[in-house]
Amino acid sequence: MDWMAWTWPTALFFIIIASTLIVFTVLAARYPETPRRGILGMETTRGDRLFITLLGSAFINLAWLGLVGASQPWALLVCLFYAVAVFRFV
Template identity: 80%
Template sequence: MDWMAWTWPTAIFFTVIATLLIAFTVLAIRFPETPRRGVLGMETTRGDRLFITLLGSAFINLAWLGIVGAYQPYALIVCLVYAAAVFRWV
């Protein structure tokens, strides 16, 4: 990891994102879905909801960092609740 000066948390973060993308690609191939209309009134697929979740989680973490400080484990819990809500209702 010295070639990019990565830390372990950074490597884990990108590994999780890559794993999610691979898993959602396999799901899309094995179990195709039709877009569904959620609370927002727009049609979304699994991939759309994953993108909305990742984008929202980034904003949640930035807001948490600005308001609370560097202690992020509780922000992860908020992001998981947000992700569950997005995949359930959006």
């Protein structure tokens, strides 16, 4: 880990993101999906919903950090509920 001066939480974050992208790539190859229309009225695929979830979670965490402080486990719980909502309804 010294070659980039990363901390373990930072490395774990990027490992989880890379693993998620690999899983979604395998799912897309194995189980092709046709786009579906959600409550926003636009067609989205699994990858689109993953991108919306990651982007929204980043904003949730930044807002939480700015408004509440460093207690991030609750922000991650909010992100989990957000992810479930995006994959279910968008």
